[in-house]
Amino acid sequence: xxxxxxxxxxxxxxxxxxxxxxxxxxxxxxxxxxxxxxxxxxxxxxxxxxxxxxxxxxxxxxxxxxxxxxxxxxxxxxxxxxxxxxxxxxxxxxxxxxxxxxxxxxxxxxxxxxxxxxxxxxxxxxxxxxxxxxxxxxxxxxxxxxxxxxxxxxxxxxxxxxxxxxxxxxxxxxxxxxxxxxxxxxxxxxxxxxxxxxxxxxxxxxxxxxxxxxxxxxxxxxxxxxxxxxxxxxxxxxxxxxxxxxxxxxxxxxxxxxxxxxxxxxxxxxxxxxxxxxxxxxxxxxxxxxxxxxxxxxxxxxxxxxxxxxxxxxxxxxxxxxxxxxxxxxxxxxxxxxxxxxxxxxxxxxxxxxxxxxxxxxxxxxxxxxxxxxxxxxxxxxxxxxxxxxxxxxx
Amino acid sequence: xxxxxxxxxxxxxxxxxxxxxxxxxxxxxxxxxxxxxxxxxxxxxxxxxxxxxxxxxxxxxxxxxxxxxxxxxxxxxxxxxxxxxxxxxxxxxxxxxxxxxxxxxxxxxxxxxxxxxxxxxxxxxxxxxxxxxxxxxxxxxxxxxxxxxxxxxxxxxxxxxxxxxxxxxxxxxxxxxxxxxxxxxxxxxxxxxxxxxxxxxxxxxxxxxxxxxxxxxxxxxxxxxxxxxxxxxxxxxxxxxxxxxxxxxxxxxxxxxxxxxxxxxxxxxxxxxxxxxxxxxxxxxxxxxxxxxxxxxxxxxxxxxxxxxxxxxxxxxxxxxxxxxxxxxxxxxxxxxxxxxxxxxxxxxxxxxxxxxxxxxxxxxxxxxxxxxxxxxxxxxxxxxxxxxxxxxxxxxxxxxxxxxxxxxxxxxxxxxxxxxxxxxxxxxxxxxxxxxxxxxxxxxxxxxxxxxxxxxxxxxxxxxxxxxxxxxxxxxxxxxxxxxxxxxxxxxxxxxxxxxxxxxxxxxxxxxxxxxxxxxxxxxxxxxxxxxxxxxxxxxxxxxxxxxx
Numbered sequence: 001x002x003x004x005x006x007x008x009x010x011x012x013x014x015x016x017x018x019x020x021x022x023x024x025x026x027x028x029x030x031x032x033x034x035x036x037x038x039x040x041x042x043x044x045x046x047x048x049x050x051x052x053x054x055x056x057x058x059x060x061x062x063x064x065x066x067x068x069x070x071x072x073x074x075x076x077x078x079x080x081x082x083x084x085x086x087x088x089x090x091x092x093x094x095x096x097x098x099x100x101x102x103x104x105x106x107x108x109x110x111x112x113x114x115x116x117x118x119x120x121x122x123x124x125x126x127x128x129x130x131x132x133x134x135x136x137x138x139x140x141x142x143x144x145x146x147x148x149x150x151x152x153x154x155x156x157x158x159x160x161x162x163x164x165x166x167x168x169x170x171x172x173x174x175x176x177x178x179x180x181x182x183x184x185x186x187x188x189x190x191x192x193x194x195x196x197x198x199x200x201x202x203x204x205x206x207x208x209x210x211x212x213x214x215x216x217x218x219x220x221x222x223x224x225x226x227x228x229x230x231x232x233x234x235x236x237x238x239x240x241x242x243x244x245x246x247x248x249x250x251x252x253x254x255x256x257x258x259x260x261x262x263x264x265x266x267x268x269x270x271x272x273x274x275x276x277x278x279x280x281x282x283x284x285x286x287x288x289x290x291x292x293x294x295x296x297x298x299x300x301x302x303x304x305x306x307x308x309x310x311x312x313x314x315x316x317x318x319x320x321x322x323x324x325x326x327x328x329x330x331x332x333x334x335x336x337x338x339x340x341x342x343x344x345x346x347x348x349x350x351x352x353x354x355x356x357x358x359x360x361x362x363x364x365x366x367x368x369x370x371x372x373x374x375x376x377x378x379x380x381x382x383x384x385x386x387x388x389x390x391x392x393x394x395x
Numbered sequence: 396x397x398x399x400x401x402x403x404x405x406x407x408x409x410x411x412x413x414x415x416x417x418x419x420x421x422x423x424x425x426x427x428x429x430x431x432x433x434x435x436x437x438x439x440x441x442x443x444x445x446x447x448x449x450x451x452x453x454x455x456x457x458x459x460x461x462x463x464x465x466x467x468x469x470x471x472x473x474x475x476x477x478x479x480x481x482x483x484x485x486x487x488x489x490x491x492x493x494x495x496x497x498x499x500x501x502x503x504x505x506x507x508x509x510x511x512x513x514x515x516x517x518x519x520x521x522x523x524x525x526x527x528x529x530x531x532x533x534x535x536x537x538x539x540x541x542x543x544x545x546x547x548x549x550x551x552x553x554x555x556x557x558x559x560x561x562x563x564x565x566x567x568x569x570x571x572x573x574x575x576x577x578x579x580x581x582x583x584x585x586x587x588x589x590x591x592x593x594x595x596x597x598x599x600x601x602x603x604x605x606x607x608x609x610x611x612x613x614x615x616x617x618x619x620x621x622x623x624x625x626x627x628x629x630x631x632x633x634x635x636x637x638x639x640x641x642x643x644x645x646x647x648x649x650x651x652x653x654x655x656x657x658x659x660x661x662x663x664x665x666x667x668x669x670x671x672x673x674x675x676x677x678x679x680x681x682x683x684x685x686x687x688x689x690x691x692x693x694x695x696x697x698x699x700x701x702x703x704x705x706x707x708x709x710x711x712x713x714x715x716x717x718x719x720x721x722x723x724x725x726x727x728x729x730x731x732x733x734x735x736x737x738x739x740x741x742x743x744x745x746x747x748x749x750x751x752x753x754x755x756x757x758x759x760x761x762x763x764x765x766x767x768x769x770x771x772x773x774x775x776x777x778x779x780x781x782x783x784x785x786x787x788x789x790x791x792x793x794x795x796x797x798x799x800x801x802x803x804x805x806x807x808x809x810x811x812x813x814x815x816x817x818x819x820x821x822x823x824x825x826x827x828x829x830x831x832x833x834x835x836x837x838x839x840x841x842x843x844x845x846x847x848x849x850x851x852x853x854x855x856x857x858x859x860x861x862x863x864x865x866x867x868x869x870x871x872x873x874x875x876x877x878x879x880x881x882x883x884x885x886x887x888x889x890x891x892x893x894x895x896x897x898x899x900x901x902x903x904x905x906x907x908x909x910x911x912x913x914x915x916x917x918x919x920x921x922x923x924x925x926x927x928x929x930x931x932x933x934x935x936x937x938x939x940x941x942x943x944x945x
Contacts, residue, residue: 083643084640084641084642084643085640085642085643086641086642086643087642103640103642105587105588105642131643368613368614371612371613371614371615372613372614372803372806
């Protein structure tokens with residue numbers, strides 16, 4: 001244990017529109033992990049939902065044209081929900097004289113899947129069943145922050161500044177589009193933003209300044225998600241990002257950044273495909289050129305938001321600063337921020353590998369906290385039932 | 396040779412063989428209690444001759460032989476009477492004799508079955524040989540019937556010998572199976588690869604083991620060997636049955652017992668400990684070790700088995716264990732104490748000290764100071780028995796070393812439960828408090844058990860067969876128990892007049908009223924007494940529970 005390497009399974013890919021981004025994120029994470037402390041086991045979920053492991057998965061060059069899936073050292077694997085396995089079952093359907101399933105005990109799970117089936121609590125639910133420490137938000141926080149509508153409701157309830165919104169379901173939009181449009185027009189002046197409730201990386205998001213474009217924009221969003229949210233556009237906005245890491249009372253906040261590529265808003269390509277290194281090379285100012293009081297205020301809001309959504313591990317919170325009113329709004333929470341926000345933590349005093357160490361620490365502390373709650377609570381119910389029969393009648 | 400003679404001989408042989416088989420089967424559980432040790436079992440048979448080998452079949456045989464002899468009128472022909480007489484004697488042997496109630500029944504293990512089948516086969520072969528010989532030697536009804544009957548009786552009275560013979564015969568097979576079993580256990584440990592915590596001591600092992608498991612489970616996943624499994628084979632059973640393929644186990648907590656020197660070393664060879672705990676060195680099993688020094692040497696094997704970077708945890712309050720601590724190996728050592736002064740810690744003294752210990756019927760409450768960090772926490776637990784403070788401290792030392800805080804530990808301690816039959820308090824349906832302490836018969840344990848009894852307000856009865864396996868200290872320690880009991884109990888019921896003699900003398904050396912002291916021969920009488928005499932508000936302490944061989 002203490003003298004041994006910690007086995008960390010990094011899980012990436014996934015059945016999500018952000019599959020490719022996830023591969024990049026996972027490679028960055030694996031590269032940053034100190035190999036004198038961690039033994040890295042890559043777990044790749046292909047686009048069709050098949051799970052694989054094997055050393056070739058640690059080299060991004062192998063992912064071109066899905067070549068990696070044909071590599072002989074890439075073999076099927078599953079994460080077992082049976083607590084006794086405490087990790088991965090390699091080649092679970094293997095049978096034969098010299099082939100049998102093998103267990104890799106995992107000490108910490110590191111999910112590196114963006115969006116659906118990764119950042120939304122589903123994967124975390126599996127981790128909880130397996131009873132293995134894992135990095136990042138738990139089931140509730142993941143599911144919550146993955147949904148923009150619910151996140152804003154919770155933040156609003158906590159007294160934190162968020163923009164007003166109008167939201168509706170796909171079926172409402174299909175059956176009564178005019179009512180929906182009327183609600184939007186009644187609430188907001190154009191321009192507005194139309195956003196699918198749960199998708200990340202700006203997919204399906206449109207800025208609508210022209211009434212004629214409102215319908216097609218909502219159609220796009222409603223095709224991508226079951227629920228759609230419309231909120232007013234902020235005047236002369238400045239985007240400010242801030243990262244928070246921690247667990248329980250041990251929480252810390254990073255310096256602020258101001259991304260400069262902000263024009264109307266970032267498209268998917270802006271975020272990930274501008275230049276070879278993606279967002280890392282995008283122009284940004286760190287720390288953001290704000291006065292001391294504003295910086296403090298944003299950092300305070302970031303910490304409060306982290307607590308409000310039951311945060312743990314890491315998050316990047318995106319704020320919008322309205323130029324005309326000087327108001328601050330919390331715009332979005334990313335529980336698996338691109339590049340893990342390394343660029344925000346380095347100037348805050350944590351190197352990439354130190355940040356990873358911190359995240360591992362929080363994962364294990366969070367798991368220890370879970371162990372503090374009893375799950376094996378025995379009652380006399382079964383004894384009674386056995387004695388009296390299930391219907392409560394005497395035998 | 397006539398057919399009736401053959402049939403008669405075979406019938407007699409069959410009935411006597413069945414009787415012998417039944418006898419062997421009934422003896423098997425005693426052989427099992429003596430752990431299949433030939434000499435120990437043989438000694439028991441000699442000591443308990445009448446129980447092991449009842450006289451009735453012998454009497455029946457003699458009577459039948461006389462009848463056959465005097466009624467034999469046809470020297471060369473077939474005569475029914477000798478066969479009928481011998482058959483009747485065989486039936487007398489076969490009809491089961493009454494036995495005292497069984498406390499520890501025969502356990503149908505694979506090994507026991509192999510042993511029994513071997514013994515039964517031996518009996519059948521011998522009886523076949525007897526029939527064959529008697530028929531070839533003589534064709535007289537009398538001689539045939541008598542010789543087969545006598546052979547049957549011999550087979551019957553050799554029941555213990557068949558068991559021992561079968562045991563010897565099976566030895567190579569059992570040894571091979573044992574090796575394979577151990578090899579498998581070794582493989583399991585290498586595969587699952589948990590941290591190993593070894594616990595030894597003359598007593599307190601099982602309790603400390605369970606407490607440590609329950610405390611560590613507040614943060615990790617710990618597995619403890621079940622019950623009092625503490626032999627090489629017991630540890631292997633735990634590994635092969637429970638640990639195999641359970642990769643979630645962070646800690647394997649292993650109780651290691653010793654009856655002879657080298658035994659702990661052997662267990663440590665299978666499960667090399669990362670952490671070793673020595674609970675107590677005391678006179679338990681003194682008769683097998685010869686001296687307390689030998690016991691201490693045997694227990695120290697668990698410390699010697701540590702790698703230089705391992706951790707040793709010691710009970711500072713026991714002089715023998717303190718000496719182990721002071722020998723300086725390994726580098727990482729923690730001592731705990733319930734007696735040291737927490738305010739002026741010694742430079743190389745105990746790190747965890749319990750003080751201000753209060754005991755009540757609802758449990759224990761005490762302060763624990765970690766002198767290394769100068770922090771103190773109050774521990775409260777529903778567990779009773781003052782000696783448990785030390786067991787909790789030993790577990791605390793390991794838990795803190797592994798990264799839990801004193802707060803974490805205190806939270807777990809608040810939920811501890813007593814181990815099975817170790818100072819478990821229950822109230823029966825009539826309102827009598829029954830304190831069950833059937834397993835901890837040692838000089839330290841009985842003192843705190845009596846103290847718990849003494850805290851009750853009604854009639855307080857002690858039912859005990861005394862402490863055993865104390866060797867030279869048997870008389871002295873049991874005498875002391877007798878004296879001590881008078882301070883806490885209002886009634887004393889001793890089970891077994893012979894082995895409780897020293898306790899009786901202890902009791903009688905005080906002013907304890909004689910009419911309140913009773914000596915009975917069987918536990919059932921004591922239980923009947925308590926059902927009759929005690930009422931709601933009274934308490935009874937059941938101290939130590941003897942196996943059937945005593």
